Every structure is written in structure tokens, then in C-alpha cells.
Amino acid sequence: MISANLSAVFYLISGVLFILALRGLSSPETSRQGNFFGILGMIIAITVTFFSIGNFSTGFVFVVIFLLAGGLVGAFIAYKIPMTAMPELVAGFHSLVGLAAVFVAISAFLNPDAFNLGTPGNIKLGSLIEMSIGAAVGAITFSGSIIAFLKLQGIMSGSPITFKGQHPLNVIILTSIFVLIYLLCKSQSSNIFWILLVVSFLIGFLLIIPIGGADMPVVISMLNSYSGWAAAGIGFTLENTALIITGALVGSSGAILSYIMCKGMNRSFFNVILGGFGGTDQLGAKKNTEQRPVKSGNADDAAFLMKNASSVIIVPGYGMAVAQAQHALREMVDTLKKNDIKVSYAIHPVAGRMPGHMNVLLAEANVPYDEVFELEEINNDFANADVAFVIGANDVTNPVAKTDPQSPIYGMPVLDVEKCKSVLFVKRSLSPGYAGIDNDLFYKENTLMLFADAKKMTEDITKNL
Amino acid sequence: MEIDPFIFRLSIFILSIFVGYYVVWSVTPSLHTPLMSVTNAISSVIIVGAIIASLSGNSSSIFNESSIFGFLAISLAAINIFGGFLVTQRMLAMYKKKKGKK
Numbered sequence: 001m002i003s004a005n006l007s008a009v010f011y012l013i014s015g016v017l018f019i020l021a022l023r024g025l026s027s028p029e030t031s032r033q034g035n036f037f038g039i040l041g042m043i044i045a046i047t048v049t050f051f052s053i054g055n056f057s058t059g060f061v062f063v064v065i066f067l068l069a070g071g072l073v074g075a076f077i078a079y080k081i082p083m084t085a086m087p088e089l090v091a092g093f094h095s096l097v098g099l100a101a102v103f104v105a106i107s108a109f110l111n112p113d114a115f116n117l118g119t120p121g122n123i124k125l126g127s128l129i130e131m132s133i134g135a136a137v138g139a140i141t142f143s144g145s146i147i148a149f150l151k152l153q154g155i156m157s158g159s160p161i162t163f164k165g166q167h168p169l170n171v172i173i174l175t176s177i178f179v180l181i182y183l184l185c186k187s188q189s190s191n192i193f194w195i196l197l198v199v200s201f202l203i204g205f206l207l208i209i210p211i212g213g214a215d216m217p218v219v220i221s222m223l224n225s226y227s228g229w230a231a232a233g234i235g236f237t238l239e240n241t242a243l244i245i246t247g248a249l250v251g252s253s254g255a256i257l258s259y260i261m262c263k264g265m266n267r268s269f270f271n272v273i274l275g276g277f278g279g280t281d282q283l284g285a286k287k288n289t290e291q292r293p294v295k296s297g298n299a300d301d302a303a304f305l306m307k308n309a310s311s312v313i314i315v316p317g318y319g320m321a322v323a324q325a326q327h328a329l330r331e332m333v334d335t336l337k338k339n340d341i342k343v344s345y346a347i348h349p350v351a352g353r354m355p356g357h358m359n360v361l362l363a364e365a366n367v368p369y370d371e372v373f374e375l376e377e378i379n380n381d382f383a384n385a386d387v388a389f390v391i392g393a394n395d396v397t398n399p400v401a402k403t404d405p406q407s408p409i410y411g412m413p414v415l416d417v418e419k420c421k422s423v424l425f426v427k428r429s430l431s432p433g434y435a436g437i438d439n440d441l442f443y444k445e446n447t448l449m450l451f452a453d454a455k456k457m458t459e460d461i462t463k464n465l
Numbered sequence: 466m467e468i469d470p471f472i473f474r475l476s477i478f479i480l481s482i483f484v485g486y487y488v489v490w491s492v493t494p495s496l497h498t499p500l501m502s503v504t505n506a507i508s509s510v511i512i513v514g515a516i517i518a519s520l521s522g523n524s525s526s527i528f529n530e531s532s533i534f535g536f537l538a539i540s541l542a543a544i545n546i547f548g549g550f551l552v553t554q555r556m557l558a559m560y561k562k563k564k565g566k567k
Contacts, residue, residue: 011513018507019484025492025500028560035499035553038507042546049513059520059527066519066536067512070543077544078551086498086556093505093549096541100511103538107518111531114521115514126471224501231508236474238514244474248481250504253489257497349494356497360556363495368563374494 007052008241010044015245017041022249028369045242083364084321087220087353091149094223098141098204101230102197105135108237109193115238121188127237132181132193134233136200141226143204148219151208152353158213166210173203211272214318214395216353217261218272225254257355264349264375266401266412294430294442296449299460302424305448307465309386311342313378315415316358317351319392319427323454326365329391332462333367339465344381345372346415348396379416388420390441391454394427398439407437423447426457499556506549512542 017037024034046067050060081089108131112118117127150156180196183189211219232247262269306312314333320326333343345367351358362372382388390397397417400407417423418441425447441447450457492500518535528536 014510015481018510019481019488021503021507022485022488022492022500025496025503027493028496028557028562031496031499031557031560032554035503035550035557038503038553039550042507042510042550045510045513046516049516053517053520055520059532062527062536063516063519063539066539067543070540071547073540074544074546074548075551078548078555081552083556083559086502086552089548089552090498090501090505093502093545096545097505097508097511100509100515100538100541100545103534103541104511104514104518107521107531107534107538108514110534111518111521111529114517114531220501224504227508228504231511232478234511234514236471236478238517239470239474240513241474241477242510243513244478245481246507246510248478249485249488250508252482252485253500253504256486256489257501260494260497347495354498355501356495356499359495360498360559363556363559363561366559366561369495369560370563372495 002048002051002054004052007048010048011240011242012245014041014045014048014242017044018242018246018249022253041242083360084324086360087216087357088149088152090354091145091152091220091223094220094227095142095145095149097227098138098143098145098223098230101138101227101234102135102142104234105131105138105237106197109135109190117237123188125185128185128188129181130233130236132184132196134230134237135193135197136177136181137226137233138230139197139200140204140207141223141230143201144208144219144226145204145223147205147208148216148223151213152216160212161209166206170203170206173199173206177203207273213353214350215265215272217350217355217357218258218265218269220354221254221257221261222273223254225251225258228252228254261350261355264413266409292443294449295447296451297424298450299452299457300464301448302450302457303461303464305422305424306336306341306387306389306461307339309341309421311344311381311385312336312387312389313382313385313417313420314343314345315388315390315393315397315417316345316347316362317391317393317396318353318357319394319454321352321357321361321392323392325391325455325458326361326367328455328458328462330362330365330367332458332465335462335465343371344378346375346378346382347372348375348393348415349413351393351396375413375415382416383419386421388417388423390417390423390425390427391458392426394439395437397441398437400437400440403440409437417441418444418446421446424450426450426452426454428453495560496557499553502549502556503553506546506553509542509545509549512539512546515539515542 021038024030228250235243401412401414515538
């Protein structure tokens, strides 16, 4: 048994180590060390908890058993998961943090003595508020992440699910959460506590179903943020510094990522949350107005264009992840490089289904990270490049965002792909992208459409090079 | 008059939000996915609360209605801790510089 002061110092140390863990991610070189700091912080926090309780009886054995059981499952998942499934994995992990927060809150509510919070039915007011906020946010994180997971996994349709009166209903439910917390503080009734949890689960579910697949980067970041706030709420309840620091870090991290993602789509956060991108009226107006001619080609044509180029910029998108084309792409690039062609990659902030999704896939395929550039870094280079190879991206290359104020994506930062001498666009069909609008790029003079599966087309091009 | 300890915790919380704000802005965008998985792992430090909850029972009844939730939370958080850190490790190991090419 160690004193409360000493354990508080250790919790502070582990909080600082978590800050260093995030700090390490400022560059790939320091990132591995950062991850090590994170692990160290976690080990310190857990060990200190054991010593401060000082109870190494049968209960302790069970704790270790449950810990190792969960740990084995986690380790197994971490080694088995393909990199393309990273968004689903992260959504799934968020749901677990949320549920764990709920469970801890329930336990604290049922047995407040163990946490020094008072007695059942007579819990300190401050603690009760903190724990109900932690529980409510945790429940929202849980059910929201489950929906995000199902949508990303394709079990649930990625298209927005909307119904009449959705927004008023959500507002009513959100308000009722505050009312319930108020009532809970007045009455300390466990019934109200359970109702609060059920209502929070419900609102998490309702908040995420109207949000479509391509908005998932925002949703995942937002849920990341929520999981942090839930942890912080529990941290206040337990008066634990490590949890408070971590909750604040994770909360602000998720919030910043959501902000970056929203900016990448030129949409306000509320606009994304309210769901349904590119209203149906827009879709109907633009559809079938004209059949414009496109130039389509095959792998041979594409190989010919690339062989004669001196610089090529690759623009990957979600389609590359779906087709698992990253390795085939890397092989193609290797062949290009052997022919002394300069190759770089251009990543739009919202390419893929989560922040940094494309970067991870390219890293998996052994693409050196110093060949991969962000939008601002590379956008001026398109004018000097010979070939842009768009693989699985669509809306993020649409010049309409710069030219047509009527378009729903007007103002969104896009990659200036059309400035290249020629554009190769790998796509399965001419269908519009997620935003439901036609891509002007398809019909440009210098665009060659390659209608095929991204992976197969890339392999065929490599053969023809 | 003495200051309520809550105020100290609130101060830590607010300052940590600012630390988080500046630290996260300095994260390179190409590492945003590892950032999410590592924040996932560290937010599972909630396991601390789960351990306290699960050891709240006395020796005659290790599993009571409150500690059961603690044990469940331990497993969930442990999945996240191991899964989160290991998958981050796996991802970070893939980021290589050009010079390292064979």
C-alpha cells in the first residue's frame, strides 16, 4: 500500500508520458519512441493502481486474468487486422472505450464507497454530476461507434438514413439528457440513472445514422474526441490525474482532427452532423442533363503515356483501399522509377475513410513517406507534371469545386489534377462520386478514363511498361 | 478559505486541453491514423477505474453486482490497450524513409 500522495505523483508521471507519446508523432522518426512512452505510462498507471489498493488476494488474481484475457484478444486483433480495415478497427476500439467508461460509472454508482464518493443513495453531488456526464458521453461514444463500425464494415448501408422530424427528435433527446442528470442529482434514484444510460445509447445511435460513408473521417474523429471527454468525466469522478490529463489530450486531439477533416471538405461541423451531403434536389437537377463524350483507354495507352512522361503524380483515394491496390501501385511506381521517371503521391486531407488513411496504406506498401505529400505541399506541382494518375479518388479532384458556385462541393479544397498535361483516371464506371455530382475532369480534353478495377488496371499497366 | 480540490483538477484539465491542442497540431498529417489508434490506447487508462471497481468486493464475494462491471470494463480496456499500442507499433514500423530502400 502506497500513500495517496505518492500514487498521485505517479499518475502525473504517466500523464506526462502520454503527452510525450503524442508529441513523438510529430515526425515518423520519433514516433516509435513516442509509442514506447505511451506504453510505459500505461504500465506505471496500472502498477500504481494495484499498489495503492494494496489488495493482492483472490480478487487480484481475477483482475490479472481478465486483463490478460482482454489483452490477448487485443493483441490478436492488432496482428491480424489488415491495414485497409484500420477505420473499422479504430471505430470498434472507440466503442470499447465508451462502454468501459459506462461500466466504470455504473460500478461507481452502485458501490460509491469503493471510490470514496459517499454511500449508495447519498453520493456527493459533484461526483454524481461527473459520473453521469462520463456515463452519458461514454454511452453516446459506444452506440455511435457501433453504427460507424457497421457502416464502415459495410454491414450497414453507407448512405445516410434520414427520416422526418429527425432533428427535432434529436434535440428533444439531448435536452432530456440534461433534465435526467438534473433529476438524478435531486433524487439519487437508480431508475433515473438507468434511463439516462438508455437515452444516451439511443442518441448516439440516432446521431450517426444520418451521416454518410464519405463523412466518416469526421465521425471517427468526433467519436475519438467523445471517448476522451468520457474518460475525463470518469477521471474527475475518480479524482485521478492520469485520467483527467489523458481525457483532455484525447478530447482535444479528436476535436482538432474533426476540424481538419471538416476544413478538407469545406463544410461546417454542424453541416456534417446534420447529415445528408449534396441534397437530393441538386442530384435531380444535374442528372441526365447531357451525355458528354469521354475518352477511354486501356492499360497499353496508359503505359505509353507514363513511359513518355518525366514526372508522374499519383492521387490515391478510397477506391484504392477498396481494391487493395496499394501494393500493385507500388510495383508500378518501382517500374516507373527504373525508367528515371519522377514519382510523387498527393494526398487530400479527406481521402479515404479516416484521417491519414491513405498514408498508412502507402506505408504498408513500402512507399517511403518522403515521397508522399499533402495537398498544400504538392498542389502547385501539378502544372509542371506530365501525368496525374488518379486511382480511387473522385470528388477531391473535381474542378467544379473551384468554378461552379452552385455545386454542393464549391469551395472545397481540391487537388489541381486538371493542370497536368494528361490525366489518367482509373474508375470502374462514370458514376458520380459520393457527393452525387458529376466530375468535370472526366470530360476534359486531356483526361483518359481507364475503366477497370484499380488493382487489375495497375497490374496491367505495369506489364505494359 | 481553502480551495476545493475540484478546482485543482479542473485547472489540470483545462491546461491539458491546451497542451493537447498544441501537441496535436504539431502531429504530421501522415501520422493521423496512428494518432487515432494511440489516443485510443491511452484513453483506456480508464482501466484504473475498472481495477478499483473490481477490487471493491470483499474476499468472500469477489463478484458482486458492482465489481462485475469492473471486471468487464477491465477486459474491454485491456483489449484497447494491447490492441491500440500494438497496432500503432505495427503501423509506425511501416513508415520508412527513401534512403532505406534496398
